[in-house]
Structures are given as C-alpha cells and as structure tokens.
Amino acid sequence: MIDDIKDNEWYTMREASEILGKNPRYFITLKQREPEYFEEVTFRPVGTALVLTGKDIKKVISKVKKEGDPLRTVILKAVYKAKKQGFCFYPQAIIIP
Numbered sequence: 001m002i003d004d005i006k007d008n009e010w011y012t013m014r015e016a017s018e019i020l021g022k023n024p025r026y027f028i029t030l031k032q033r034e035p036e037y038f039e040e041v042t043f044r045p046v047g048t049a050l051v052l053t054g055k056d057i058k059k060v061i062s063k064v065k066k067e068g069d070p071l072r073t074v075i076l077k078a079v080y081k082a083k084k085q086g087f088c089f090y091p092q093a094i095i096i097p
Contacts, residue, residue, distance in 0.1 A: 005054040012049045016057045030064070037063045 004019050005011070011019070017026035031038050041056040 005057055007054040007058075009054050010044070010051045011054065011057060012046070012051050014049070016052065020061070027060070030060070034064075 005016070013027035013031070014024045017024050017028075020026070023029075037060050040059060041052055043050045043052055045051075
C-alpha cells in the first residue's frame with residue numbers, strides 16, 4: 001500500500017493507482033474530478049503518460065476524503081440489492097374503506 005511508495009522514485013499514474021490497490025485509472029479520474037488535489041504536484045510527461053514522485057502521491061492521498069464506514073457500505077449494498085429484486089423496506093399505507 002502506501003508504505004511501498006518510495007519518496008524519490010517516479011511513478012506513472014497507473015502504477016500509483018495499482019500500488020494503492022485501486023482501479024488503474026483511479027489517479028487519472030481523480031485528477032479530472034478533483035484538480036485541487038493536484039495543485040502542489042509536479043508532473044512530468046513521459047511519452048503519453050504523466051509521472052509523479054512518491055512524495056506527490058502521498059500529498060494527494062492525504063487530501064483525498066477517507067473511505068466510508070465499511071459496515072454502512074455493506075448495509076447500503078444490501079438495500080440496493082433488495083431494491084433491484086422488488087423488495088421494499090418502506091411500510092406501505094393500507095387504506096381500508
């Protein structure tokens with residue numbers, strides 16, 4: 001994970017994402033959606049890829065919002081799965097004439 005990143009070594013955005021155990025496009029997508037995370041980061045273009053140092057990766061990760069509570073995530077997955085199957089958790093009002 002983050003301990004595997006050496007401060008002075010250069011990594012492509014894909015390599016950085018994979019070291020963190022994320023989707024290979026994680027850093028690229030993060031840069032597109034949240035450019036303010038990368039304001040202090042220096043990129044070097046190498047061919048078509050952008051590379052950044054280990055220090056820069058750690059700076060970006062420190063700014064990223066932490067992942068959600070795992071228990072809540074599991075509960076939400078169960079709710080969404082149940083909704084797809086047509087099961088409803090909300091009580092329905094029964095009208096008796």
